[in-house]
Amino acid sequence: MIEPQKIKSLFSIKWTHQLFCTQNAFRSGGEVTQILSELNPPKLMLVVDRGICDANIEYVAKITSWIETSSIECSDILIVQGGEKAKTNDSVVESILNAINELGMCRKSVVLAIGGGAMLDAVGFATSIAHRGIRLIKMPSTSLSACDSGVGVKNGINKYNKKNFIGVFDPPYAVINDYDLLLSLDDRHWFSGMSEVIKVALVKSPELFEQTKTTVSKVQNRDLISMAKLMTASATLHLKHIAEGGDPFERLEARPLDFGHWAAHKLEQMTNHELTHGEAVSIGLAIDLQCSVELGYLDQDVADEVISLLHEFNLPTTHPKMLEPELLDGLEEFREHLGGRLTILLLKDIGQPIDVHDLPESTIKRAIRRLFL
Numbered sequence: 001m002i003e004p005q006k007i008k009s010l011f012s013i014k015w016t017h018q019l020f021c022t023q024n025a026f027r028s029g030g031e032v033t034q035i036l037s038e039l040n041p042p043k044l045m046l047v048v049d050r051g052i053c054d055a056n057i058e059y060v061a062k063i064t065s066w067i068e069t070s071s072i073e074c075s076d077i078l079i080v081q082g083g084e085k086a087k088t089n090d091s092v093v094e095s096i097l098n099a100i101n102e103l104g105m106c107r108k109s110v111v112l113a114i115g116g117g118a119m120l121d122a123v124g125f126a127t128s129i130a131h132r133g134i135r136l137i138k139m140p141s142t143s144l145s146a147c148d149s150g151v152g153v154k155n156g157i158n159k160y161n162k163k164n165f166i167g168v169f170d171p172p173y174a175v176i177n178d179y180d181l182l183l184s185l186d187d188r189h190w191f192s193g194m195s196e197v198i199k200v201a202l203v204k205s206p207e208l209f210e211q212t213k214t215t216v217s218k219v220q221n222r223d224l225i226s227m228a229k230l231m232t233a234s235a236t237l238h239l240k241h242i243a244e245g246g247d248p249f250e251r252l253e254a255r256p257l258d259f260g261h262w263a264a265h266k267l268e269q270m271t272n273h274e275l276t277h278g279e280a281v282s283i284g285l286a287i288d289l290q291c292s293v294e295l296g297y298l299d300q301d302v303a304d305e306v307i308s309l310l311h312e313f314n315l316p317t318t319h320p321k322m323l324e325p326e327l328l329d330g331l332e333e334f335r336e337h338l339g340g341r342l343t344i345l346l347l348k349d350i351g352q353p354i355d356v357h358d359l360p361e362s363t364i365k366r367a368i369r370r371l372f373l
């Protein structure tokens with residue numbers, strides 16, 4: 001007879017999560033060179049979002065001339081599909097894995113990925129699983145990825161028509177926000193990240209909310225310095241939440257950074273990604289703000305002020321698909337993805353979130369109706 005036993009052991013791992021905010025990161029002695037000298041990788045692979053290659057030849061030329069002068073063994077630039085298509089199938093993941101294999105890259109090697117949030121999610125997934133983890137440096141190239149997803153520790157792709165169904169938590173070695181990359185964005189993607197800036201301000205920082213309001217015209221006029229300040233403030237709040245919030249790998253219930261996201265993810269899927277993530281988040285925020293009003297937590301005036309601010313950045317707060325009953329499936333899909341009890345963040349005031357565990361369909365329907373008034 002074997003005596004049942006339980007052997008339990010606790011261990012923890014220290015991660016460093018570092019964000020560099022700059023311009024012209026590929027300059028001689030710049031952040032790219034500094035970080036790579038510190039790491040001294042046996043091999044380096046540079047992966048670039050095709051959207052950058054199409055819109056910003058000058059930036060690609062800077063990368064190429066950096067490669068020519070670098071002493072690190074580095075492959076030619078690997079150009080991959082950008083946008084949500086990078087996540088809707090596994091072709092980007094496959095091409096990164098193939099390249100890592102063909103180049104004989106080991107775990108001490110480095111992949112430096114420059115691109116939008118979707119491409120970084122897919123590349124991050126590939127580097128997390130190759131040899132059980134190759135070091136990744138991320139350079140976010142859209143407003144959304146610079147202010148939010150770039151410092152995120154979540155990597156993955158979509159599957160079964162569900163966002164991020166396949167993925168892992170794996171912090172990058174470093175994130176470099178080179179704000180020169182934002183210059184070639186079209187207006188839509190220039191503004192798209194502003195919904196995530198407003199989201200994190202609503203949940204964590206009335207000061208950032210005020211700063212965002214006072215910067216509207218500068219951002220509308222594509223002032224890079226003002227935009228960079230907002231991006232850095234937002235990314236710092238996201239990074240601090242991950243590093244100091246006590247739940248970097250989201251094992252607990254509360255998900256403050258997912259404010260507005262249950263509807264956002266569903267709308268992205270329902271519109272076949274015709275809405276950008278940032279636009280869908282803007283609508284998701286508007287719905288959850290109105291739910292907060294419906295449930296008596298939030299003043300209508302505050303909700304109206306936030307909704308007007310979203311509009312200032314060309315962000316939508318309505319879409320015909322919101323009226324379809326399928327949207328409500330997003331609530332259960334959100335719960336299933338995150339696990340445990342349904343936990344939705346609503347707002348009592350700016351900087352004063354509240355978690356609720358029940359969001360009745362009738363409340364959501366009334367909230368949506370308010371947005372169409």
Ligand SMILES: NC(=O)c1ccc[n+]([C@@H]2O[C@H](COP(=O)([O-])OP(=O)(O)OC[C@H]3O[C@@H](n4cnc5c(N)ncnc54)[C@H](O)[C@@H]3O)[C@@H](O)[C@H]2O)c1
Binds near residue numbers: 115141149152278
């Ligand atoms: N991992 C996370 O924590 C996290 C957090 C939030 C969002 N996300 C994900 O991020 C994705 C959205 O990312 P996004 O908003 O950055 O958009 P995106 O990655 O879909 O890119 C949008 C478009 O911009 C192009 N592009 C990228 N950089 C450019 C540049 N500098 N100049 C010109 N064009 C450029 C791309 O090729 C693409 O066509 C979604 O899939 C979302 O789920 C992930």
Ligand SMILES: [Zn+2]
Binds near residue numbers: 148196261277281
């Ligand atoms: Zn988001």
